[in-house]
Amino acid sequence: MTEAVSGVVKSTISIFQQCIKAFVPTPAHVHYTFNMRDVARVFGAIYESEPSTLKDKDGMCRMWVHEMLRVFGDRLINEDDSNTFKDFVHSELIERLDYEGGYDQLVTVPRLIYGDYMNPNADRRVYEHVDDMDTLVLKINEYLTTYNDEIQPPMNLVMFLDAIEHVSRIARVLRTPNGHALLLGIGGSGRKSMTRL
Numbered sequence: 001m002t003e004a005v006s007g008v009v010k011s012t013i014s015i016f017q018q019c020i021k022a023f024v025p026t027p028a029h030v031h032y033t034f035n036m037r038d039v040a041r042v043f044g045a046i047y048e049s050e051p052s053t054l055k056d057k058d059g060m061c062r063m064w065v066h067e068m069l070r071v072f073g074d075r076l077i078n079e080d081d082s083n084t085f086k087d088f089v090h091s092e093l094i095e096r097l098d099y100e101g102g103y104d105q106l107v108t109v110p111r112l113i114y115g116d117y118m119n120p121n122a123d124r125r126v127y128e129h130v131d132d133m134d135t136l137v138l139k140i141n142e143y144l145t146t147y148n149d150e151i152q153p154p155m156n157l158v159m160f161l162d163a164i165e166h167v168s169r170i171a172r173v174l175r176t177p178n179g180h181a182l183l184l185g186i187g188g189s190g191r192k193s194m195t196r197l
Helices: 002-022 036-048 057-071 079-095 133-150 161-175 191-196
Strands: 113-115 128-130
Touching: 002 036, 002 057, 002 079, 036 057, 057 079, 057 113, 057 128, 113 161, 128 133, 133 161, 161 191
Parallel strands: none
Antiparallel strands: 113 128
16 A cells, blocks of 8 residues: 555646646636645545545555546546546556556546535545445435425526536535635536536
């Protein structure tokens, strides 16, 4: 596990340096600015996680990939840039972390989602991998029903997996100390509704 931790740190710095070179700010995407605070944000969730969620190398590396996608990958605005970033992560998984199959070997589910909202009545909410999508949809719909019961006018939303993934991203930002996000999209795309939920 110690070797994996060292590999994760080196991989994060390597990907950070690659992002600085590959994704420069232009008038089309002025928010492509990366600094050392981004590196610290990657480790914030890992540092605060419960030992039960990081039982082995796979669990830690999976959370690391998720945090890299959230901190760096969510800023990228087109598919080419996103694919380039995923290639950076894929190559680091192969070269430094000894996953011969790279990303596909480590992440075996179609959606990599982490959250601390699956057990709202717990004394301490645990930020963990959500692998059961059916339970996730039910839980988010429960939150939506609770919101609609308490606040008027109600939000009539259909919570499909893409929308739930956005809610998870926003929830992650809100639980992070000094968390902030820039939500981009055309009017009526659900930015306000997802944030309220």
